[in-house]
Amino acid sequence: MLNELYHSLNPVAISIGPLHIYWYALAYLAGFVLTGIVIYRVSRRWGLDITGDEVANIIVAMAWGIIIGARLFYVLFYGDGYYFANPLKIFALNEGGMSFHGGLVGAIVGGSLMCRSCHLSIPTVCDLGVIGAPLGLFFGRCANFVNGELWGKPTDLPWGVVFETGGNVARHPSQLYEAILEGLVIFCVLWMMSRRRPARPQGTFMGTFLVLYGVFRFLIEFVRVPDAQLGYLLGPITMGQLLSLPLVLLGIVVLAWAARAKRPQIGHVG
DSSP, X not given: OHHHHHHHOOSEEEEETTEEEEHHHHHHHHHHHHHHHHHHHHHHHTTOOOOHHHHHHHHHHHHHHHHHHHHHHIIIIISTXXXXXXXXXXXXXXXXXXXXXXXXXXXXXXXXXXXXXXXXXXXXXXXXXXXXXXXXXXXXXXHHHHHTOXXXXXXXXXXXXXXXXXXXXXXXXXXXXXXXXXXXXXXXXXXXHHTSSSOOOTTHHHHXXXXXXXXXHHXXXXXXXXXXXXXXXXXXXXXXXXXXXXXXXXXXXXXXXXXXXXXXXXXXXX
């Protein structure tokens, strides 16, 4: 059934004359909008004085950070020298090539700069941001599935999918594994955690997100085919796994700091 669903889907969501709008673009848009809604709703639940305009500014700054960071990390860690030989291709975003790990760094940098401008607490906004971010991951991975990219290894399981670019063999729909674990599961965990009053200390949500994402991504990489230009780096270990391990370690450090410092969630500072 999943195989039939894949072959019934078109990467182009809307066509108006020469204009084509892809599901991947709509996934990014949905992710940013929903993350903004989650930030605003949770901040209200926590009794923070963050306005709707400030949330919108944060989302715009994070969006630019995600796009720039995701692209730069892909160029540096997944390009295998191709972009240094063809520097203009760095700007060919329509050809694909984005890294989640870079997007995360970019989102933190972009959001932090806007927080400084608005005099908002960076740790609190980071915690708010990662509660909604998994929804963006969910839609993004679903779009990867529609595009038939980032597929998994061959499988004889009943939900295997024959992707157009993956040869005439059924493969793990690893994009959907990531959509469920890195998207829905992490969102549900963080959303339920956010319902407690008073709010859990600063860093709790960021640390939990980093640990869960790193663990889920590391495990899923075992059934996902690595980028062709890189392959496996250390035995069965991929670049995605090497970049995920520091996230887990950093998440543990952040959780330990949160438990020790017990700093309350606040809106504006200074």
